[in-house]
Amino acid sequence: xxxxxxxxxxxxxxxxxxxxxxxxxxxxxxxxxxxxxxxxxxxxxxxxxxxxxxxxxxxxxxxxxxxxxxxxxxxxxxxxxxxxxxxxxxxxxxxxxxxxxxxxxxxxxxxxxxxxxxxxxxxxxxxxxxxxxxxxxxxxxxxxxxxxxxxxxxxxxxxxxxxxxxxxxxxxxxxxxxxxxxxxxxxxxxxxxxxxxxxxxxxxxxxxxxxxxxxxxxxxxxxxxxxxxxxxxxxxxxxxxxxxxxxxxxxxxxxxxxxxxxxxxxxxxxxxxxxxxxxxxxxxxxxxxxxxxxxxxxxxxxxxxxxxxxxxxxxx
Amino acid sequence: xxxxxxxxxxxxxxxxxxxxxxxxxxxxxxxxxxxxxxxxxxxxxxxxxxxxxxxxxxxxxxxxxxxxxxxxxxxxxxxxxxxxxxxxxxxxxxxxxxxxxxxxxxxxxxxxxxxxxxxxxxxxxxxxxxxxxxxxxxxxxxxxxxxxxxxxxxxxxxxxxxxxxxxxxxxxxxxxxxxxxxxxxxxxxxxxxxxxxxxxxxxxxxxxxxxxxxxxxxxxxxxxxxxxxxxxxxxxxxxxxxxxxxxxxxxxxxxxxxxxxxxxxxxxxxx
Numbered sequence: 001x002x003x004x005x006x007x008x009x010x011x012x013x014x015x016x017x018x019x020x021x022x023x024x025x026x027x028x029x030x031x032x033x034x035x036x037x038x039x040x041x042x043x044x045x046x047x048x049x050x051x052x053x054x055x056x057x058x059x060x061x062x063x064x065x066x067x068x069x070x071x072x073x074x075x076x077x078x079x080x081x082x083x084x085x086x087x088x089x090x091x092x093x094x095x096x097x098x099x100x101x102x103x104x105x106x107x108x109x110x111x112x113x114x115x116x117x118x119x120x121x122x123x124x125x126x127x128x129x130x131x132x133x134x135x136x137x138x139x140x141x142x143x144x145x146x147x148x149x150x151x152x153x154x155x156x157x158x159x160x161x162x163x164x165x166x167x168x169x170x171x172x173x174x175x176x177x178x179x180x181x182x183x184x185x186x187x188x189x190x191x192x193x194x195x196x197x198x199x200x201x202x203x204x205x206x207x208x209x210x211x212x213x214x215x216x217x218x219x220x221x222x223x224x225x226x227x228x229x230x231x232x233x234x235x236x237x238x239x240x241x242x243x244x245x246x247x248x249x250x251x252x253x254x255x256x257x258x259x260x261x262x263x264x265x266x267x268x269x270x271x272x273x274x275x276x277x278x279x280x281x282x283x284x285x286x287x288x289x290x291x292x293x294x295x296x297x298x299x300x301x302x303x304x305x306x307x308x309x310x311x312x313x314x315x316x
Numbered sequence: 317x318x319x320x321x322x323x324x325x326x327x328x329x330x331x332x333x334x335x336x337x338x339x340x341x342x343x344x345x346x347x348x349x350x351x352x353x354x355x356x357x358x359x360x361x362x363x364x365x366x367x368x369x370x371x372x373x374x375x376x377x378x379x380x381x382x383x384x385x386x387x388x389x390x391x392x393x394x395x396x397x398x399x400x401x402x403x404x405x406x407x408x409x410x411x412x413x414x415x416x417x418x419x420x421x422x423x424x425x426x427x428x429x430x431x432x433x434x435x436x437x438x439x440x441x442x443x444x445x446x447x448x449x450x451x452x453x454x455x456x457x458x459x460x461x462x463x464x465x466x467x468x469x470x471x472x473x474x475x476x477x478x479x480x481x482x483x484x485x486x487x488x489x490x491x492x493x494x495x496x497x498x499x500x501x502x503x504x505x506x507x508x509x510x511x512x513x514x515x516x517x518x519x520x521x522x523x524x525x526x527x528x529x530x531x532x533x534x535x536x537x538x539x540x541x542x543x544x545x546x547x548x549x550x551x552x553x554x555x556x557x558x559x560x561x562x563x564x565x566x567x568x569x570x571x572x573x574x575x576x577x578x579x580x581x582x583x584x585x586x587x
Contacts, residue, residue, distance in 0.1 A: 067426045090428040097426065100418030101497070103346075105353035110346055117342045118428045120331070141353075157423070167426075 019078075020045050020165055020196050021066050026075035028061050028220075035061040037220040038075070043165075043198050048191055050211035051200040058220040059200035060098065063169045066198070067095050079165070091120055094163035096154050096171050104143025108134055108153055111142060112160050119161030131189075132156035133182050147174040155183065159190070166190065168199040172206060184209055238274040241266055241292040244285045254280040266290065339430065343437035348444060351407060361406055362449055365399030368518075369453055374461050382520045383550045388461025390520065392453050393473065393544035398517040399453065400446035400481040401537055405504045407442050408488025413500030416492060416581065439485045446481040450474050465548065473547035480540040483563045486570035487536070493577025511537050536566040 021043040028036040036058045043049045051059045064070045065077050068084030079089050102111070109125060116122035123131070129138055132152045137145065142153060151174050158166060168187075172180045180203075187197055187210055201207055207214050208228045216224040216231065224231055243266045244251070251260050251267060254277045259270040271277045274293050281288050351357045373391035382390040415421045424434060454470055457463040465473070488504070495503045512518060514528050515537035521529055532538045539559040546556055 064422075069422050069426060087428060090426070093426070095423065095426040097419055097423050099420055099423050101414060102420055103350045103415075105350050106346055110349070114342050114346050115427060117339050120335075154423075161427070 018045050019043070020080055021084075021198065022076075022078045023062065023065060023072075024076045024078070026062075026065060026072045026077060028058075028065060028070065029073045035220050036065070036072075039217070039220070039222055041215060041222065043196060045196050046191065046194055047212040048187065048197045048199070048210050050207035050214045051198065051217055052204065052207050052214055053200075053217035055202075057217045059217055060169055061220075062217070063095075063097070063167050063198070063200060067093065067097075067167055091161070092164045094158040094161055094166045096158035096166075096168045098169055098173070099154060102142050102150070102153070105141055107139050107141055108145070108156075109138040111153060112156050115157045116160045119163075121162055122160050123162045125160075128156050128160040131159060131186050133179065133186075148176060148179050151175055152179065152183075155186075159186075164195060166195060166197045166199075168197065170200055170202065172201070172203060180206075237272040237295070238270075239294045240269040240271065240274055240277055240281075241290070241294075242269070242281065242288050243267075243290045244281060244288040246281070246285045246288075250284060251281075336430065340433050340436065343429070343433045344440050347437040347441045351411075351441060351445070357406060358445070361399070361403045361445060362452065364402065365395045365449055366452055366456070368398070369395045369456060372518075374456065383522070383545070385549045386462065388457055389463045389465075389548040390545065390550065392457035392461065392463060393548045393550070394517045394520075394541050396450045396453050396473070396477050397480070397515075397537060397541045397544050398512050399449035400442075400477045401484045401512065401517075401540075402508060403445040403449060404442040404481045404484035405488045405491070405508050406501075407445070408438060408485050409491035409495065409504040410500045411438065412489060412492025413495045414497045417497030435489070439482060442485050442488075443478050443481050446478050447474065450477045463548070469547055473544060476543050476547060477540070480543065480563065483536060483540065483567045483570075486567040486574070490570040490573040490577070493574045493581070511535055514538075515541055517541055536563060539563050 019042050021041075023036075023039050023041040026036055026039045026041075027034065039058070039062065041049075041051075041062060051062060053059050061070065065072055066079060066084060068077070068079075068089070077084055080092060082089060084093070106114075109129070112125050112128050116125060116128070122128075129135060132155050134149070134152055134156060137149060140149075142150065145153065151171070155168070155171060158168065171187075172183055175183065184206070187199070191197060197210075199206075199210070211228060214224075214226065214228050214231050215222055241263075248260055248262065248267065251257065251269060254269075254271075256272045256276055257269055258272065261268050269277060278291070278293075281291075369391055373388050373395065377387040377391075380387045412421070421434070425431065451474065454465075454474065458465065458470075491500060491503055491507070514524070515521075515532055515535045516524060517537060521532050521538070524532070539562045542551065543556055543559045543563075545551060
């Protein structure tokens, strides 16, 4: 089985480019609580990195550190090789954060106009409005917008300055399917123009659809890192469902099998690769039936990873 | 791509003076529009002093005197002080607490906005609302209260109160950095109303209970009140220097407290 270290220390990346944002050995404490624990995270130019993790895992804290909105308790934070708070970095960075309250009496176009004025070469307001899908809402006051529309305004404020590096903290929360796909397309367009994106998400499908690299965080610790495909391979690569008379212990001993559970009279086998397991199944039980092979979704991979992490913690 | 842009010439990223000015102007303009369109702010901070003045200054105490001037003149200055205090404390105290506590200020800090623009815009907007309030009271007093002021006197009254508003912006900022987004309005009301009363802004200080008369000189609104009253002929001849001194001292203490809150925020995350 491929070890966690093998993935963490993978030498070459699919996109070899300069590092634009980096957390090195970063820990962050809030009083007695430790939000991040010795985290290393790197974002290279032109890539989309998805930080994936459950609530309270430390995703937002990582983003705030990279934006210079909080200072690390230990370790260093670097953006474009400098402190994230330098004026130059602020000009080259855009951020979408989870904001509890935006001034509700200002119009969409007024908010965009204000934020655009902060940057050196902002996008034309019309372009920002179009990219965020806000056409026709320019003169609406923020307070009367729906949740999804508000989210799109925050996206518009992040991109209006045409920044090189974008931090998107749960960008598609509260969006319907159509709006989410539109935002994905927009993020892909930004990357095609050479922008670098770090996003955090609860939507595992989102990480799968957008990211070149996924960083899984749980309890403030990075527990896995790799391409979406690698993350899937790292855990349950394939799932085989079948009905067999073989005892569960025998199935568990097949090569590459990681987990077997019984489900309504059938076995659900998680394995790195399906074929060797199938060969053993046919050899041991010629009457094996109802075989279904599926690839594990990122969701299963994610759950398995966080479960691994927790069981390790219990042992240690 | 990013390797190339990482070495962009620094000059290309330096703002011109006119660009910086544009940011300050827009920040101020939108801050003003934001509050003007918020009736809970704009209507209440203007309506309360004006309503009190019409009631107590123009209708109920017609022809009476206080401290050697007509009640209409006295209350024009003291409700003016009350008004600018409210405009500043609510805009800063409630505004900053909400924007800081609920993430808006953080989002702005992540942008290249000069941080000072945020605070200066709020201060200028408080002064603008203060100007509106004082001008309304002045118009009412002169038109319906028989108040006679030379133009220079009236201008000095307005200037005193508009500049004095800055002191309460500092106080509001301190509140905004320590009160929560939901509790800020209560904190402001609980300081604003008792302070106004004890400083003699509703009824003249020498008509207050004697222990409050001794407390009043320690309260900042008392000093701004005395300065404003000086412009309508109360306590003429006294030095205004000590009052400005007290106000400046208080403003610096508030800014110091706000600074502590600002530094605390650096190491902490909200929302």
